[in-house]
Amino acid sequence: MQSPGKPDLVTELIDLFLKDAETLITALRETVAKNDTKLLRRVTHQLKGSSANVGAKRLASLCEDLEANGIDEGTVKNILLDVEQEFEQVRKMLKTERQGIDE
Amino acid sequence: MKILIAEDDPTSRRILEATLISWDYEVIVTLNGEQAWASLQREDAPSLAILDIMMPQMDGLAICREVRKIATDTPPYIILLTAMSGKEEVVTGIEAGANDYLTKPFHRDELRVRVRVGAQMIELQKALAERVKELEEALSHVKQLQGILPLCSYCKKIRDEGNYWQQVESYISEHTEAQFSHSICPDCYLTEVQPQLDKLKS
Numbered sequence: 041m042q043s044p045g046k047p048d049l050v051t052e053l054i055d056l057f058l059k060d061a062e063t064l065i066t067a068l069r070e071t072v073a074k075n076d077t078k079l080l081r082r083v084t085h086q087l088k089g090s091s092a093n094v095g096a097k098r099l100a101s102l103c104e105d106l107e108a109n110g111i112d113e114g115t116v117k118n119i120l121l122d123v124e125q126e127f128e129q130v131r132k133m134l135k136t137e138r139q140g141i142d143e
Numbered sequence: 144m145k146i147l148i149a150e151d152d153p154t155s156r157r158i159l160e161a162t163l164i165s166w167d168y169e170v171i172v173t174l175n176g177e178q179a180w181a182s183l184q185r186e187d188a189p190s191l192a193i194l195d196i197m198m199p200q201m202d203g204l205a206i207c208r209e210v211r212k213i214a215t216d217t218p219p220y221i222i223l224l225t226a227m228s229g230k231e232e233v234v235t236g237i238e239a240g241a242n243d244y245l246t247k248p249f250h251r252d253e254l255r256v257r258v259r260v261g262a263q264m265i266e267l268q269k270a271l272a273e274r275v276k277e278l279e280e281a282l283s284h285v286k287q288l289q290g291i292l293p294l295c296s297y298c299k300k301i302r303d304e305g306n307y308w309q310q311v312e313s314y315i316s317e318h319t320e321a322q323f324s325h326s327i328c329p330d331c332y333l334t335e336v337q338p339q340l341d342k343l344k345s
Contacts, residue, residue: 049161057154085197089226090154092248 051141054134057094061087065127068106072116080116081107087123096130099123144262145169145189149179149206150224151198155247159193162251163258176201183210183219190217190265191258193245196225196236204239211240216272220261224249288318 064087071080088103106119146168150156156172163170171189173179176198183192183206192210194203203223210219223236223244233244242264243257292314293302300308303317312323327336 049157053154053157056157060153082197082199085226086152089152089247092226093152093154093158 048141051138053094054138057090058131058134060090061127061130064090065124068120068123072120091130094130094134096126099126099130102126144191144265145171145187146258147171147173147179147182147189147192147194147219149173149176149192149198149203150195151175152195155195155224159249159254162254166255166258168258175199176203176206180206180209184213188219191220191222191261193222193224193258194241196223196232196244203241204236207236207240216275217265217269220265222257222261285320288315 064083067083068080068087071083084103084107088100088107091097091099091103102119102123106116106123146163148156148159148163148170150159151174156174160170160172171182173182176194177200179192179194180201182188192206194206196203207221207223210221221241221243223233223241224247225232225236225244226247236244242261245254245257294300294311295302295308298308299311301311301314302308303314309317315321316323
């Protein structure tokens with residue numbers, strides 16, 4: 041789908057996802073800190089959707105757990121840690137993928 | 144054909160947009176429910192809308208309900224996008240007025256065929272609306288006679304709305320699309336024509 045002068049769609053999607061996911065994870069930390077169940081559900085739902093789009097299945101599944109658990113302080117904080125770690129893995133993989141396209 | 148997208152997730156939105164454009168659809172991108180609803184109220188509104196079910200403020204379900212309140216012969220075809228696998232949400236969506244749904248992340252070929260079904264429905268609906276309009280126009284031109292017509296028992300003239308007694312022929316011509324061709328029935332031939340012919344011969 042690449043055309044001259046335009047960034048490759050996959051590169052564009054990786055950039056979009058990483059930017060969006062970073063914002064969502066920051067929001068996630070804040071909602072957990074504030075015990076805002078409603079917002080937590082919305083943010084995890086969004087992160088679940090965008091993770092699934094780029095094939096980050098484990099991250100999507102962790103978000104689903106978080107969405108299902110709502111605010112149960114101990115569990116939520118543990119899952120949040122898993123989400124952050126998994127996102128780091130995803131970020132590394134996607135950056136490698138992106139470099140491969142750029143080269 | 145114009146397709147509206149309403150999706151707050153940037154990656155889903157971009158994938159949808161790029162995919163639909165690659166199939167030569169004209170795509171209108173909106174980032175939330177309010178923008179989508181505004182676009183659907185325009186005179187040149189897109190005929191097919193793909194709406195995320197879960198969006199802040201105005202969600203896909205609310206848009207469906209509002210859209211279905213509009214009285215029109217050509218309502219938009221709505222496909223809801225859902226990230227949930229639960230069937231309850233699908234039922235709620237279709238009850239709210241959606242025509243179809245897709246689960247995210249969507250399958251490219253599934254999107255293609257579902258959009259195509261939508262396009263076929265829209266064409267069918269448009270053709271049907273045009274046909275109904277044509278028939279309504281035709282019907283408005285049809286004149287018809289109804290009720291009781293006062294007819295003279297002797298000369299067979301008909302009394303019209305203006306209280307004038309008219310010949311049957313001119314009355315019918317004025318009040319209907321019927322036209323007359325002139326001929327002679329066998330009875331009249333015997334009583335009227337034959338005597339005149341006999342008279343000429345003699």
